Amino acid sequence: MASSSEGEMVIDPIHQFQIFDLFGGEKLGFLSFTxxxxxxxxxxxxxxxxxxxxxxxRAIVPSRLQSLAEVIYDFIRKMVRDVAGEEGLRYFPYIFTLFVFIAFANLLGLIPNSFTVTSHFAVTGALALTVFVTVTAIGFWKHGLHFLSFFVPQDAPLVLKPVLAVIEVIAYFVRPLSHSVRLGANMIAGHAILKVFAAFATSAAVYGLSGMTALVSGLSVAAMVPLFALELLVALVQAYIFVILTTIYLNDALHMH
Amino acid sequence: MSESEETSSSELGKRISDAKAALEPEKPSAGQAQAMASVWRMTLDMVIGTAFGFAIGWGLDSLFGTKPILMVVFGLLGFAAGIKLVMDEAKRMNERARDE
Structure with a gap:
């Protein structure tokens, strides 16, 4: 990560995102287990x-683990009902699964030497695309072709309607893009910054213990503590953002305007 | 029921609900998380919108051989789409603030 044998420091914060085969390799191609x-x-x-x-x-007075599970369940369920109404609760299992998967991926990725699944756009992109396809399908299923009127603002003057419709369509397609980039970029940025500071922390070990390197090491270790706390917050907030946006899109498809 | 009895019963109701509120455990505030979500959403939508618009224009340009024109047009449209997404979010924030 931080040092080579000549005692020269190499900071490679991107290395942690590398995907490698655990087994399978050439033989299985893209099916290999990474x-x-x-x-x-x-x-x-x-x-x-x-x-x-x-x-x-199933205790009435829950254990710690049970109350954790209940808090997560209640939190997401309440959010779905607030944003998408009672009708949206039918899709609660999907949204809840998304939240749990992303939250666990983000949190487990913070364990040193682990791998952050959600730091890859292939993963976040696939999640966002499934949301996009699901929500669009729900829109057409609920409203039929009438769903297309979602893209035409009702109260606009006739001359502006085509231009506004193009803008609405572009905005509709921008949503899954920013949906996936937001999660992936936040994970990459946070982990890369942590890694850079971690690399600075080893400078005393690499360059020998002088006053200056000891200071640099101490400061970067001290800086990593609040940074890690921030990353912990970001991990949960990003998972929450991903599902609240999913619910907002779902609400748009269910109730249109 | 006399006037004084009615007020005392409503007072009692208020005292009961106050006591219940005091006993209620502190829940993670959804409002704070939602405000955070809004900000995070707004910052990226405009950038992605513009970039996406440019990309569409670029693709159409190389299809029709009208190099810079459609790129500019769709770049602007993409920017407008970004603004639209931000305005949507702002509207949602307003509604949330009114509800509270």
Missing amino acids: NSSLWMVIIFAAAIALFLIGSRG
Whole structure:
């Protein structure tokens, strides 16, 4: 990560995002099992463990794990009802699954030496695309071709309507793009910054212990603590943003204007 | 029911609801998270909108051989789409503020 054998410092904050085959390799091609796949399996195991073990007791006075599971469930359920109404609650399982997956991916990615699945646009893009396709399909299923009037502002003068419709269509297609970039870019940026500071922290070890390097190391370790706290917040807020936007898009498809 | 009894019963109701509110555990505030979500949303939509518009224009230009024209037009349209998304979010923030 930070040092080579000559004692020269190499800061490579992007290295942590590299995908490599764990097994399979050439033979299986794109089906091979990578570190990304491994962490997705871990995410699913952790999520299932939280909710299965958490809900096993079914206690009226919940255990810590049960109340954690209940808080997450209530929080997302309330958000869905607030944003998309009672009708949106039908899609709550999908939204809840998205939240749990992204939140676990972001949080587990903060463990040193782990891999952040959501730092790859292939993953966030796929998530955003499924949301886009699902929401569009729901819109057409609920409203038929009438859904197309979503793109024509009702109260605009006739001359402006075509231009505004083009803008609306572009905006509709911008949504999945920014949806995926927001999550992916936040994860990349946060982890890269943490890695840069972590690399500075080893400077004393690399250059020998003089006053200056000790100061640099100490300062960067001190800076990493609040940064890590911030990343913890960002990890959860980004997962929340992803699902609240999903719910907003869903609401647009269900109720149009 | 006399006047004084009615006021005392409504007072009692208020005291009960106050006591309930005091007992209620502190919940994570959804308002704060939503405000954060709004800001995060607005910053990126405009950038992506403009870039996406330029990309569409670029593609159409190389299709029709009208190099810079459509790129400029769709860049502006993309920017307008970004503004539209930001305005939508602002409208939503307003509604939320009114609800509270």
